[in-house]
Amino acid sequence: MKAAALFGGKPVLSFEVFPPKPNVPIDSIYQTLSALKDLHPDFISVTYGAGGSVPGASTAEICETIQNTHGIPSIAHLPCINETRESVLEKLEQFRARGIENILALRGDRNPDVEPKDDFHYASELIAFIREQGDFDIAAACYPEGHPESPDLDTDISHLKEKVDAGASHLISQLFYHNPDFYAFREKIAAAGISVPVEAGIMPVTSKKSIERMVSLCGASIPNRLAKLMARYSDDPASLKAAGLEYAIMQIDDLLANGADGIHIYTMNNPDVARYIMEQIAEAAGR
Numbered sequence: 001m002k003a004a005a006l007f008g009g010k011p012v013l014s015f016e017v018f019p020p021k022p023n024v025p026i027d028s029i030y031q032t033l034s035a036l037k038d039l040h041p042d043f044i045s046v047t048y049g050a051g052g053s054v055p056g057a058s059t060a061e062i063c064e065t066i067q068n069t070h071g072i073p074s075i076a077h078l079p080c081i082n083e084t085r086e087s088v089l090e091k092l093e094q095f096r097a098r099g100i101e102n103i104l105a106l107r108g109d110r111n112p113d114v115e116p117k118d119d120f121h122y123a124s125e126l127i128a129f130i131r132e133q134g135d136f137d138i139a140a141a142c143y144p145e146g147h148p149e150s151p152d153l154d155t156d157i158s159h160l161k162e163k164v165d166a167g168a169s170h171l172i173s174q175l176f177y178h179n180p181d182f183y184a185f186r187e188k189i190a191a192a193g194i195s196v197p198v199e200a201g202i203m204p205v206t207s208k209k210s211i212e213r214m215v216s217l218c219g220a221s222i223p224n225r226l227a228k229l230m231a232r233y234s235d236d237p238a239s240l241k242a243a244g245l246e247y248a249i250m251q252i253d254d255l256l257a258n259g260a261d262g263i264h265i266y267t268m269n270n271p272d273v274a275r276y277i278m279e280q281i282a283e284a285a286g287r
């Protein structure tokens, strides 16, 4: 099923998982998927080369399992700066052979140890290329606080428009913790002529270390309320996790009340966290 067809009714609720890191048994992801399936997400997306996993390990296989074993639409992430046109064509063939119809087309983060290839410099070029290759549904990333490399939000939005014009049918946002930033972003992109659905990316705070790492990587800001929680429970991981989950639920309830097209939960492969959140937001999400 094409992901674009999911939008327009109730808000879309989706999950993101990553292929297991090299030191984690591959089976762990299949157990995670079995647990996530029971929560009835609208789709599950699978990262590629992110989260410390081996680049490309199993993204296509995991997507295939999500779709064919669990009957849930999947989206395969595909970053392009380290790919050539030929290698992208090979991957598209693999996706096609496995029945994967949805791709999140990305530039990917620069790795100082890897010289990027010269075929794709920006996600918009990958989107245009995939569009030429057939009938994939293409999603793209967006950044409510601006992409960290961008000089300002308006410039970033002008490049976001290029991705939509090239063929992105929906957008998934970077994580953020201050909903007014997302609402201001929605207004700005609408003014820029972007009208495709935008899912809000939510990463629950479950540990101080993980959130500090993520925030330093993606440049998201931490509002006072969350900073105070993190300070209050800095020596109490269980209370920090409980408070972090309540914060995420409060964020999601507010987003749903304000007409978000969808909520994309960065599950960090933790079905218990996803289950708790889904139970708490079910009513607000009309489930």
Ligand code: FAD
Pocket (backbone or CB within 6 Å): 046, 047, 048, 049, 050, 077, 078, 079, 104, 105, 106, 107, 108, 109, 110, 121, 122, 123, 124, 141, 142, 147, 148, 149, 150, 155, 156, 157, 159, 163, 172, 173, 174, 175, 201
């Ligand atoms: P782009 O849209 O190409 O933008 C990158 C930068 O270039 C921006 O600053 C933009 O403003 C600028 N830009 C764009 N076009 C132009 C142009 N024509 N001229 C000048 N500047 C331009 N990374 C992974 O490696 N694997 C994953 O699985 C993964 N999944 C992700 C999922 C989501 C939902 C998100 C939000 C991010 C994900 N990332 C992943 C991280 C992503 O690869 C990085 O954020 C990366 O730095 C930018 O990717 P992009 O596709 O947004 O890039």
